[in-house]
Amino acid sequence: MSKKLESITPELQSFIEQQKIFFVGTAMAEGTVNVSPKGMDSLRVINENKVVWLNLTGSGNETATHLQNENRITIMFCAFEGKPLILRLYGKAKVYHERDAAFEKYVDLFSTSAGARQIIEIDVNLVQTSCGFAVPFMDFKEERTVLKDWADKKGEEGIRDYWKEKNTVSLDGHETGIFDN
Incomplete structure (x- = not known):
């Protein structure tokens, strides 16, 4: 029933590109485990062993916090239509902010x-x-x-104010790194 692979096959890439939602799981060594649903055409397969995802502003910033401490991550997709399938991508992740060159490298892959x-x-x-x-x-x-x-209504300055209010500290009280240099 389950199958382990070393990379994303062309068939699985096609499946990923058709999905409207995926789930992200992260955790530090101690504390709260975070699982978040993601959508809005925010994930791209770069190659058979690399994906990038545009993390949009939300009420918390758990994933970024966890990844700066424990860089392990799981992405899960489920087929809600068509042939049944659950697909998990396990790996190591890096977080890039607007201040990072890699952010600029990838941001044009997504809608503004x-x-x-x-x-x-x-x-x-x-x-x-x-x-x-x-x-x-x-x-x-x-x-x-x-x-x-x-x-869009908040605008760039309003979003940054929101980050200061809601996205600088995780549920477990750890700094999220959103404003670090």
Whole structure:
């Protein structure tokens, strides 16, 4: 039922590119484990062992905090339509902010977003597929525009103020690195 691979195959890349949602899991050695749903066409396969994801502004900044302490990450995709499949990408990740050259290297891969907070680069060292037989069928209706509309309305200065208020410290009280030099 499950299969382990060393890299993302062309078929799995096609599957990834069709998905409307994926889930990100990170954790430090101690403290809260974080699992977050992500969408809005924010992930790109760079090659068979590298993906990048545009992390948009949210109510917390757990992933970035965890990755600066423990750089392990899991990305999970589930087939909610068509043939059943669960796909997990395991790897090591780096967080890039606007101040980093790598942010500029990747940001043009994505549509412009006022809420762009970080780019996460993941070196994939294990790909696992499993059956997904218990994952329900769900129909995609449309993308929500609430986050984009909110970020556009806040503008660049408003987003930075929001980061200062909500994104500088994790749930467990650790610095997120959002304003570090």
